[in-house]
Amino acid sequence: MEITLRVNGTAHRIDVEPRRLLSDVLRHRLELTGTHVGCEHGVCGCCTVLVDGEPARSCLMLAVTADGAEIRTVEDLAAPDGTLHPLQEAFRRHHGLQCGFCTPGFLMTALPIYRDAPAMTDAQLREALGGQLCRCTGYVGIVDAVRAAAAIEDSR
Amino acid sequence: MTTRMFGERVERREDARLVTGAGRFTDDFEHGAAEVAFVRSEHAHARIADVDVAGALDVEGVFAVYTHEDLDGGFAEPLPLLTPHEGLVAPRTQYALARDEVRYAGETIAMVVAADRYVAEDAAERIRVRYEPLPVAADLAQAAEDPANLAGRFSEEVGDVDAALADAPHVFEWRFEIERSASMPMEGRAVVARWDDSERRLLVHDSTQAPTGIRGGLAALFGLDIEQVHVVAPDVGGGFGVKVMQFYPEEVLVPWAARQLDRPVKWTEDRREHFIGSNHERGQIHVVRVGCDADGRILALETRFVHDAGAYCPYGLIVPVITAAQLPGPYKLSSYRYEFRAVFTNTVSVSPYRGAGRPQGAFVIERTLDRIAAELAVDRAEIRRRNLVQPADLPYDVGVTFQDGGPTVYDSGDYPRGLEMLLDAVGYEGFAAERERAAAEGRRLGIGLAAYVEGTGIGPYEGAAVNVLRDGTVTVATGLATQGQAHETVFAQIAADELGVALEDVRVTTGDTRRIGYGVGTFASRSAVVSGNAVHMAATSVRRQAQELAARLLEADPEDIELADGEVRVKGAPGSAIGLGQLGVVANPLRYAFGRDATEAAMFARKAYASGEAPLREGATPGLNAVEYYSPRSGVFGFGMHAAVVEIDPDTCNLLIRRYVMVHDCGRVINPMVVAGQMHGGFAQGIGGAFYERIAYDESGQIVNASFMDFLIPYATEVPAPVLLHTETPSPNNALGVKGVGEAGTIAVPAAIANAVADAVGQPVDRMPISPLALFEMLHP
Numbered sequence: 001m002e003i004t005l006r007v008n009g010t011a012h013r014i015d016v017e018p019r020r021l022l023s024d025v026l027r028h029r030l031e032l033t034g035t036h037v038g039c040e041h042g043v044c045g046c047c048t049v050l051v052d053g054e055p056a057r058s059c060l061m062l063a064v065t066a067d068g069a070e071i072r073t074v075e076d077l078a079a080p081d082g083t084l085h086p087l088q089e090a091f092r093r094h095h096g097l098q099c100g101f102c103t104p105g106f107l108m109t110a111l112p113i114y115r116d117a118p119a120m121t122d123a124q125l126r127e128a129l130g131g132q133l134c135r136c137t138g139y140v141g142i143v144d145a146v147r148a149a150a151a152i153e154d155s156r
Numbered sequence: 157m158t159t160r161m162f163g164e165r166v167e168r169r170e171d172a173r174l175v176t177g178a179g180r181f182t183d184d185f186e187h188g189a190a191e192v193a194f195v196r197s198e199h200a201h202a203r204i205a206d207v208d209v210a211g212a213l214d215v216e217g218v219f220a221v222y223t224h225e226d227l228d229g230g231f232a233e234p235l236p237l238l239t240p241h242e243g244l245v246a247p248r249t250q251y252a253l254a255r256d257e258v259r260y261a262g263e264t265i266a267m268v269v270a271a272d273r274y275v276a277e278d279a280a281e282r283i284r285v286r287y288e289p290l291p292v293a294a295d296l297a298q299a300a301e302d303p304a305n306l307a308g309r310f311s312e313e314v315g316d317v318d319a320a321l322a323d324a325p326h327v328f329e330w331r332f333e334i335e336r337s338a339s340m341p342m343e344g345r346a347v348v349a350r351w352d353d354s355e356r357r358l359l360v361h362d363s364t365q366a367p368t369g370i371r372g373g374l375a376a377l378f379g380l381d382i383e384q385v386h387v388v389a390p391d392v393g394g395g396f397g398v399k400v401m402q403f404y405p406e407e408v409l410v411p412w413a414a415r416q417l418d419r420p421v422k423w424t425e426d427r428r429e430h431f432i433g434s435n436h437e438r439g440q441i442h443v444v445r446v447g448c449d450a451d452g453r454i455l456a457l458e459t460r461f462v463h464d465a466g467a468y469c470p471y472g473l474i475v476p477v478i479t480a481a482q483l484p485g486p487y488k489l490s491s492y493r494y495e496f497r498a499v500f501t502n503t504v505s506v507s508p509y510r511g512a513g514r515p516q517g518a519f520v521i522e523r524t525l526d527r528i529a530a531e532l533a534v535d536r537a538e539i540r541r542r543n544l545v546q547p548a549d550l551p552y553d554v555g556v557t558f559q560d561g562g563p564t565v566y567d568s569g570d571y572p573r574g575l576e577m578l579l580d581a582v583g584y585e586g587f588a589a590e591r592e593r594a595a596a597e598g599r600r601l602g603i604g605l606a607a608y609v610e611g612t613g614i615g616p617y618e619g620a621a622v623n624v625l626r627d628g629t630v631t632v633a634t635g636l637a638t639q640g641q642a643h644e645t646v647f648a649q650i651a652a653d654e655l656g657v658a659l660e661d662v663r664v665t666t667g668d669t670r671r672i673g674y675g676v677g678t679f680a681s682r683s684a685v686v687s688g689n690a691v692h693m694a695a696t697s698v699r700r701q702a703q704e705l706a707a708r709l710l711e712a713d714p715e716d717i718e719l720a721d722g723e724v725r726v727k728g729a730p731g732s733a734i735g736l737g738q739l740g741v742v743a744n745p746l747r748y749a750f751g752r753d754a755t756e757a758a759m760f761a762r763k764a765y766a767s768g769e770a771p772l773r774e775g776a777t778p779g780l781n782a783v784e785y786y787s788p789r790s791g792v793f794g795f796g797m798h799a800a801v802v803e804i805d806p807d808t809c810n811l812l813i814r815r816y817v818m819v820h821d822c823g824r825v826i827n828p829m830v831v832a833g834q835m836h837g838g839f840a841q842g843i844g845g846a847f848y849e850r851i852a853y854d855e856s857g858q859i860v861n862a863s864f865m866d867f868l869i870p871y872a873t874e875v876p877a878p879v880l881l882h883t884e885t886p887s888p889n890n891a892l893g894v895k896g897v898g899e900a901g902t903i904a905v906p907a908a909i910a911n912a913v914a915d916a917v918g919q920p921v922d923r924m925p926i927s928p929l930a931l932f933e934m935l936h937p
Binding site: 027134137138 | 167168170171172174175176177178179180181183184187272274340341342343344391392393394396426427639640641642829830832833835836837838839840841863864865869871872873875877878901
């Protein structure tokens, strides 16, 4: 089936089987391997991307259902000159990652909310991030990073 | 002068690629490769009467279908037994593809190689396996009753336990049970192999914790020279023990198929496969007899325990051996005896998972202490004070055999100080009043304490190759692999200090046998100790080479040469400097030029000849580089003390962790940020082990919760930020004074939580993990 996937501002006209997962098409067809797959049943959140601005589990979407949608992946966060996005910078400063496998999903989940994070209580922020699993960090660095990102942005 | 990097909180060198999606995990390689799907046993125990693959062969895009009878040579033999032990009575390992019999649900029976995973799964569905079901032993306690299930047994005794129990004023007997759990890294396992037939070389990318072992084993299986086989562990999405098997079936089958088909072949595990095909741990049942005096001092402790080995025992008896050796923790047991039986069950095989038998040991001793305290009405902090090993006792020999076969000797640490720091930080003194206030509001609060000593940094060895490049970059390669431990940063810190270069100028590679052929692997909290010291040794060797050569060039004494700011120079003589990279070029006295600096190298050679010397002095190598290996005589022992304050939600029986304090000591700290991260992450896994994570088998040997919907890994909403305090007691056993920290955070958590919950509900909690349902049943008998 012919579809148009608009990923990180580029339109890709591709022919895909209707059963292909969006995660697989992003990773293996478009070779955007920053999006990771941890469970393939929508619980771990490693595969989270933005679909029309909202976080979505790309392992629970068929690529054909994303026809025409605007998709954003972790590869789109840093500036073209390599300058890290404030969220990425915050994850580095606050040790918000260890193995890095869940990180793209956390970044894409936090992207729509990090500006609001400084005003959230700890419980609210943890709830907002509470659909993403991390097996390495114990979440301490991740929560700190999401809270700190807006200030990093403002100081630039 | 270059700032000293060891001990600094520096940001990680690996993060830039990982936050931008530029990391490369195994499934990110070889997009066009053929892909594999497996047919896995539906039965926990059965004879295989027939495997009919005909339907699969017709599927378009299928390249091959294999069963055991297709395998040849060593590939058709059982997979290796990694750690032989004299106590093993019936060692058993599985075939890469089952031959005649399957012993757990999930065991690999047939392998389909196809154009991609979708097609491979289509074909795998068409393979018909005819099973003749056999009796299933899924439950540990039941399996232990049948002697035919015995995998191995072992016992040791320090002192005379029977005599001490006979004389003890108080003797108690309790049963403790720890259920099965699993590492569950976010990235499952994955293998991709490329056979180059013209060069006769095999290149394997493997999401493993031990690529050098995989390489050696594959070379032996294929009958290839070791130089023809390379294994790379690229970015690895977590390990926690489960990825250090050597070998899982897929790790031999994927390279074998790549060579058979002469095309790249890839297998990427899905989560269901991970639950039923990657190793588990933890399941043990202990029966403890303990004798103590009226003050609660332990005079004798005996544990008789059964250990769930799963269907096969590729790791021998390592997990129960560690449990047994480390159960005493920081406590001086006047006499101690353990006697364990490792029991086969029709479940996924067991190998170490973060903590590796220690969480069970800590659970047993810490619950025992709390129960003695309750029986004798002794305060729970006080009973620990009375039983701790004292600083004057160190080095302290526990008297039983450590996992490496040597004695278990604690090298350094101040346990009483750690305990007092803990009590102070958690507010132990004031807790009774706090609990009363809460009780007045109808809230149930409890406090729990738990401690551990962890043997870390075991051998046999690791190596490091340090090399100075022409632009002054220092490369460091070590054989063990990385799954998030910040090796690229901490090893760079060690090398940067020794060679006087900036951290950014050190580039570390781990887990790539193309860079260094010998190594062991990342497990047992050993990397910082064993590879760290190897990096230190190799960098020191390169520093000495630089000093010797610069002394000749600058006509000074080698002892007066310092390495700093990327330069090699005479102390106190500005203007005498030569860049480290330039010195490296000069150290390779070639005549032909590959850059401006090489002219000087050639001139240097001329000068040497003119003065009657050889350009390379005896024992010297071209360039500035060294490979060194560190092989420790024994492990080094870190320790920690945990305290939990919990509240039980009266409506949901959910566990609310109000405060959690960890005091720990891992010797000298290379990077406090990384150490904190290891402790935080270990803590989160401990919370999972205490309350949420349990692999649940039914009586037919099927896992009933084989998904993240049902096997509950804690989210950010379940894991609070703990308070972390350190003591820093250098190990006298290695030059850096470091001890391991990788597993430390996990070990004591289930014990501390159990003690806190027991305190909150006023009843013993002798089974892990607990759950809301278990708590409800306790509170509403």
